[in-house]
Amino acid sequence: MKKKKAYNVAVIGVGVVGQMMLRILKERNFPIKNLRVFARSARQIQVDGISYDVQVISPEGFEGVDIALFAGTEGEKGASVTFAGEAVKRGAIVIDNGADFRMDPDVPLVVPEVNPKDAKKYRKKGIIANPNCSTIQMVVALWPIHKVVKIKRVVVSSYQAASGAGRGTVEQLFKETKEILDAGCRMPALPAGRQEAGRIEPESCILNHESKILPKQIAFNVLPHIGSFGESDYTSEEWKMVRETHKIMHSDKIKISATTVRVPVRTGHAEAIYIETKKDFSLDQLRELLKNSAGIELIDDPKNNLYPLPIEAEDKDAVFVGRIRKDPYVKNAFWLWVVSDNLRKGAALNAVQIAELLIAKK
């Protein structure tokens, strides 16, 4: 890519990820000459007090664009399927947060802390794919470990926030939560010592919605279903954590198996990651390594009740790692508790970091 003082940038999509991209481009002072914002319909939006004119997306709109950041669409084919080719034809490099191109062998899948050099391999299609949110935070934590002691195996269970499924899902979470509070659902048994007749029916914590975005109620519930069910009864989200990790880390030898679960959290995915490594490692070595690794912030002081939490990760850039432990029975096996803002490092920030790789001087 030809280096310039400033670039013509397009952001496609103004949902939670698109808006976060606008915020992060500003925060990081990305050198922008001209910014275009595209969506299906024209409107004006404000993000952090700044006004943006949203134009209707069209092939011609990409004329003169250097970098096109596609925010991606949850659960359906993204705008990139229709428009990435049009943007590339007109000279843009596309960075796509959607899932459509991630496993294309001609499209690099990049996490800057892990495989920055892959970003240079975009020429065949002109597209660089941004990985899935749950994959990104996992590989940021795994990569420094893999480089030193080789990871043989990963068993991971996730605790994923509503915003990972878009704005509508966050709205579903808050709407359901409010309805349940309004319905008076409180205690699982009568409060002790009160003279109330009858019992509070637990059914009042269950809602019957007509239209939902998630397949089931998310308020006061956990939902072992993200994406759609596929091969071997794993969900698409679970397969993403396997296959995207293999591609990013350039190793399909790592045995990865995942259970992904939606939890009633606004933003911030958590993952309980169990790994087996080829070589041994002391916990002190592991902590020292992670503390000094790119993109990671270590919060691992259980004696003082310090460990990563979704509410504290929200609106932060880092991948937070804590609760580091050895399996008491199995050699070279460890737990990590990994939390990150799924809209930032899990989506918009990672995409902007890829753009930064493209414009880097060296």
Add this chain to the structure above:
Amino acid sequence: MKKKKAYNVAVIGVGVVGQMMLRILKERNFPIKNLRVFARSARQIQVDGISYDVQVISPEGFEGVDIALFAGTEGEKGASVTFAGEAVKRGAIVIDNGADFRMDPDVPLVVPEVNPKDAKKYRKKGIIANPNCSTIQMVVALWPIHKVVKIKRVVVSSYQAASGAGRGTVEQLFKETKEILDAGCRMPALPAGRQEAGRIEPESCILNHESKILPKQIAFNVLPHIGSFGESDYTSEEWKMVRETHKIMHSDKIKISATTVRVPVRTGHAEAIYIETKKDFSLDQLRELLKNSAGIELIDDPKNNLYPLPIEAEDKDAVFVGRIRKDPYVKNAFWLWVVSDNLRKGAALNAVQIAELLIAKK
């Protein structure tokens, strides 16, 4: 124990578990001659429309009691430490839901679907211990598998409801949730297409409470901290899942490692359980086996979005199992998603089932 037509029963404690014990004794028509309810202070309570006189607990109160069900106290030494011996001295058999006696070699730890015969070994101390909620639902699911193909290894991550930590924690969950809704915390970025200035600060989803029961905010958060931190930085809850399982299943050869996490759910614990077995097993065999096992209800039809959910397990007796899958890369390795009502099968129901074992005719 001498068999009678009806028994003098005492319930000690009237928190969420004690009240659930009263409900379940009634539901199952436990043959009660005389029922006494004890707590630290005298009062009258109503459970399911029935009035109970709560008396102040005292050694003399156990005079004539056949079976004493101690509800247990979360996070501190239970009443059983002081009063179990007094009850036994007066001829009662104690069934203790607290943690104080569980690992005592002279006290059997019983899940009726798994090790019913152990219930007969109470004579040394007169006490039978009820296991921890997260352990009970796990061993109900593991035991039929272990009998057929031997379980070598368990890696488990839990999603545990607030009521597992008592009434106060449920109150904390609902209080915090209400405060957050009242504070207007909604979206992680501005809703698209609206002309609002500024941004909604994500900080408004974080509360600063002075007094909390849990160490951190639970509303819209997940908390990788249940119990207290101990050996090797595992929590007491995580060690319970290891050591209690070993004791109940009579095998300390099984390699178990756990991460336990509190989630903003009222009642109903979920567990993502990954197991490795000695012998192979087809998924059809596994499903057939679990479907026909005591205490288990199989909900495993992902194509129709059917899998166990905490909100649907609440107030039900079964341990629900679903999302059964094979690890695509590792031989003899499986996932189970296991959900159960932590106050019923995880506490009060299991205790009453132990009492039923004691009075069974054969």
